[in-house]
Amino acid sequence: xxxxxxxxxxxxxxxxxxxxxxxxxxxxxxxxxxxxxxxxxxxxxxxxxxxxxxxxxxxxxxxxxxxxxxxxxxxxxxxxxxxxxxxxxxxxxxxxxxxxxxxxxxxxxxxxxxxxxxxxxxxxxxxxxxxxxxxxxxxxxxxxxxxxxxxxxxxxxxxxxxxxxxxxxxxxxxxxxxxxxxxxxxxxxxxxxxxxxxxxxxxxxxxxxxxxxxxxxxxxxxxxxxxxxxxxxxxxxxxxxxxxxxxxxxxxxxxxxxxxxxxxxxxxxxxxxxxxxxxxxxxxxxxxxxxxxxxxxxxxxxxxxxxxxxxxxxxxxxxxxxxxxxxxxxxxxxxxxxxxxxxxxxxxxxxxxxxxxxxxxxxxxxxxxxxxxxxxxxxxxxxxxxxxxxxxxxxxxxxxxxxxxxxxxxxxxxxxxxxxxxxxxxxxxxxxxxxxxxxxxxxxxxxxxxxxxxxxxxxxxxxxxxxxxxxxxxxxxxxxxxxxxxxxxxxxxxxxxxxxxxxxxxxxxxxxxxxxxxxxxxxxx
DNA sequence: AATCCGGTCAACCGCACCACG
DNA sequence: CCGTGGTGCGGTTGACCGGAT
Numbered sequence: 001x002x003x004x005x006x007x008x009x010x011x012x013x014x015x016x017x018x019x020x021x022x023x024x025x026x027x028x029x030x031x032x033x034x035x036x037x038x039x040x041x042x043x044x045x046x047x048x049x050x051x052x053x054x055x056x057x058x059x060x061x062x063x064x065x066x067x068x069x070x071x072x073x074x075x076x077x078x079x080x081x082x083x084x085x086x087x088x089x090x091x092x093x094x095x096x097x098x099x100x101x102x103x104x105x106x107x108x109x110x111x112x113x114x115x116x117x118x119x120x121x122x123x124x125x126x127x128x129x130x131x132x133x134x135x136x137x138x139x140x141x142x143x144x145x146x147x148x149x150x151x152x153x154x155x156x157x158x159x160x161x162x163x164x165x166x167x168x169x170x171x172x173x174x175x176x177x178x179x180x181x182x183x184x185x186x187x188x189x190x191x192x193x194x195x196x197x198x199x200x201x202x203x204x205x206x207x208x209x210x211x212x213x214x215x216x217x218x219x220x221x222x223x224x225x226x227x228x229x230x231x232x233x234x235x236x237x238x239x240x241x242x243x244x245x246x247x248x249x250x251x252x253x254x255x256x257x258x259x260x261x262x263x264x265x266x267x268x269x270x271x272x273x274x275x276x277x278x279x280x281x282x283x284x285x286x287x288x289x290x291x292x293x294x295x296x297x298x299x300x301x302x303x304x305x306x307x308x309x310x311x312x313x314x315x316x317x318x319x320x321x322x323x324x325x326x327x328x329x330x331x332x333x334x335x336x337x338x339x340x341x342x343x344x345x346x347x348x349x350x351x352x353x354x355x356x357x358x359x360x361x362x363x364x365x366x367x368x369x370x371x372x373x374x375x376x377x378x379x380x381x382x383x384x385x386x387x388x389x390x391x392x393x394x395x396x397x398x399x400x401x402x403x404x405x406x407x408x409x410x411x412x413x414x415x416x417x418x419x420x421x422x423x424x425x426x427x428x429x430x431x432x433x434x435x436x437x438x439x440x441x442x443x444x445x446x447x448x449x450x451x452x453x454x455x456x457x458x459x460x461x462x463x464x465x466x467x468x469x470x471x472x473x474x475x476x477x478x479x480x481x482x483x484x485x486x487x488x489x490x491x492x493x494x495x496x497x498x499x500x501x502x503x504x505x506x507x508x509x510x511x512x513x514x515x516x517x518x519x520x521x522x523x524x525x
Numbered sequence: 526a527a528t529c530c531g532g533t534c535a536a537c538c539g540c541a542c543c544a545c546g
Numbered sequence: 547c548c549g550t551g552g553t554g555c556g557g558t559t560g561a562c563c564g565g566a567t
Contacts, residue, residue, distance in 0.1 A: 529567075533561100536558100538558075539557085540555085540557105546551105
């Protein structure tokens with residue numbers, strides 16, 4: 001991008017690069033190829049030109065031959081990467097649009113860290129871009145103690161996986177595997193891909209989106225991510241696009257294993273209830289709620305009345321110029337006059353949006369976006385719904401509070417986690433929800449937060465266990481207080497305190513991966 | 526003005542897979 | 547079956563930048 005190297009801007013080649021346009025005198029610390037040291041580091045415009053010329057003549061592929069034929073002192077991998085990420089046509093540069101952000105979130109909920117596959121569904125975007133975006137987003141959201149996915153995304157994936165499980169059990173007896181697959185939809189509305197197919201013509205680097213359905217996506221994405229993907233870590237190595245067929249062929253047999261996470265979640269509506277979502281859960285909820293993900297079509301006014309200076313879509317999308325060396329004004333993020341990019345804006349929205357006004361009891365959030373205000377709303381909702389806990393739900397919570405232990409001591413990172421016996425039933429029962437937050441506890445300088453999604457537990461930076469209290473609550477770092485301010489922060493504390501019991505997930509150091517055990521207990525009589 | 530720090534991005538590296546001989 | 551080359555993916559690193567101190 002703009003800072004792709006002070007050496008690489010057009011017309012700004014250093015002396016040695018001017019003398020040696022291909023950068024022969026650059027950084028040659030890399031591997032040698034046939035005795036010729038290969039350059040590393042940022043690409044120069046001259047090198048780009050050489051590579052473009054090479055591809056024009058010889059086409060893509062055979063990257064190791066680039067050096068032979070063009071004299072470019074770059075290894076094949078570097079050439080391929082440069083071409084794929086910067087030089088190939090129809091690359092879309094600039095900040096991600098809100099639509100793209102939504103798609104990324106949704107895809108990641110089902111795919112995990114399959115950046116290349118995600119890029120295949122974002123026309124003109126590269127896996128590297130998406131990866132960088134996601135990692136940045138993860139850091140910010142983790143710092144804020146927010147869930148990675150909006151509840152709808154997680155729950156939708158859960159519901160669809162449940163549905164696919166049931167379908168699989170039934171249909172596998174009557175239909176061929178292929179037909180079964182074609183009949184399913186695993187979490188991502190296929191309508192999403194209708195548009196993508198329409199854009200397929202501008203995906204030169206992406207295999208044909210032939211009948212890519214959410215089902216295939218989900219199958220490819222059931223593996224977990226290091227950031228706490230929603231899915232269980234079954235499939236470690238993605239076999240990429242060529243795996244589509246093999247996966248599909250073996251789909252039926254593998255389904256039960258791949259989705260064991262949800263095997264015990266027989267009542268999705270209860271799950272929705274636990275998430276604070278409207279129930280019976282509406283699978284089309286997100287499509288019926290344009291505010292999903294905090295999106296406001298037609299206006300860039302945020303739901304809280306704040307305005308964003310950036311424009312949502314059109315100007316965020318800039319086609320790359322042939323030179324591929326961007327002026328700052330093209331970047332939407334570096335230039336002095338640039339408004340916050342949609343990327344920043346959308347994530348900031350997660351953090352900055354104050355809670356909406358008075359919140360009633362269990363009802364659909366006005367903005368089930370995963371944004372902070374929506375989170376607060378959810379917390380309030382959950383808190384107000386605490387009295388509606390069924391016996392089963394109490395068992396669920398109780399189990400999680402009393403029995404659940406970290407997957408391993410190493411993964412826990414909570415070396416001082418309370419022993420299981422600290423999670424006594426008495427702790428749960430005898431302590432009314434509304435009393436969890438007390439002035440005394442406030443004096444303990446501890447801010448309680450329900451970690452709605454165990455993803456958040458992965459961040460040890462802000463996750464601490466309050467050994468003094470011994471109840472396994474999670475302490476939010478100062479970031480949340482800073483974000484919310486005193487009054488709002490206190491309100492948030494109270495809501496979070498209520499939510500933590502209602503929700504039942506905030507009371508242990510369990511990671512997301514331990515959730516199947518919870519679900520199993522959920523089914524206990 | 527200097528320094529520090531976090532965010533962003535491009536590029537590199539290691540690994541895995543496939544094709545082919 | 548095995549070795550090798552080509553390719554692609556995901557994780558990581560380091561440079562750059564702007565804002566904060």
